[in-house]
Amino acid sequence: MRTGGARRATVAMAALGSLLATLSACGGTGAAHTGDARQDTGAKASRTRQAAVDPTRIPDVGDRLQRRIPADSRQVVAVYGDGRDSADSTVVLYTKRGSTWDRARSWPAHNGKKGWTTDHHEGDNRSPVGVFTLTDAGGVLQNPGTKLPYTRSAAFAAPRWWAKSYWHDFDYVIAIDYNRVKGTPPNDPTRPEGQRKGGGIWLHMDHGSGTSACVSLSKPAMEYLLRTLDPDRHPVVVMGDRADLKR
Structure with a gap:
């Protein structure tokens, strides 16, 4: 019984470890994707601002x-x-x-x-x-x-x-x-x-x-x-x- 309990505990711990690893990986991947998305958004906004400002003109003058x-x-x-x-x-x-x-x-x-x-x-x-x-x-x-x-x-x-x-x-x-x-x-x-x-x-x-x-x-x-x-x-x-x- 003790052996069976130990085995069940071992299996449970392994399952929990697998679950935590999966959650950690998802979280890590999600965070990485979120960061990339923010960087992409920031880069696009920066390019938009640069495109909107024509250095050959005085800003905000028609x-x-x-x-x-x-x-x-x-x-x-x-x-x-x-x-x-x-x-x-x-x-x-x-x-x-x-x-x-x-x-x-x-x-x-x-x-x-x-x-x-x-x-x-x-x-x-x-x-x-x-x-x-x-x-x-x-x-x-x-x-x-x-x-x-x-x-x-x-x-x-x-x-x-x-x-x-x-x-x-x-x-x-x-x-x-x-x-x-x-x-x-x-x-x-x-x-x-x-x-x-x-x-x-x-x-x-x-x-x-x-x-x-x-x-x-x-x-x-x-x-x-x-x-x-x-x-x-x-x-x-x-x-x-x-x-x-x-x-």
Whole structure:
């Protein structure tokens, strides 16, 4: 009886061992298959993302505005507005090497306090959507080392009857060539398309909220742009809310 019991115990243990081995093998095989599937899925997703991003184009900018970027431009300051009626945006600097656009830097920013428009007018408190050249700079402070023509003048100083947080807005400015004469100081009042179309739209230092129509960034961001933008590389700004940029 003891021998028979031992035999039954041996058979039972063998069966259990076989079952555990089978479960272990299934689990191992299943885990391996799951891992392979995840790797395959991840690889496919990566390839899809790579295919979706064309390095010869500025990301998230549709054909309409993409075609307006001059062929000889090698620097693009892209301003991605959070929404049509939002004052919040992100500025990204792209530089071109060969036929490829590389993302160089990005910063949080502000735009017109009422958002964006494709038909800007004086006093609408919206930034104009479009592609504009960047040819001139200036400000209250001395030239930080820019290659752009730079006009230093106390005339840029914000009026002291403005809130104190605005006093340093124009310590550094880069003129956005909207309704202005290229090759003149940023504060030149000439408006070729007339006063009604607005003007005096700049990249300038940030005061923490929306602007009248300009795009504002931190002092370090402005210093970086001033030191990096090069007239020989024909810099432009591509700006608008994300929906309009993609059209």
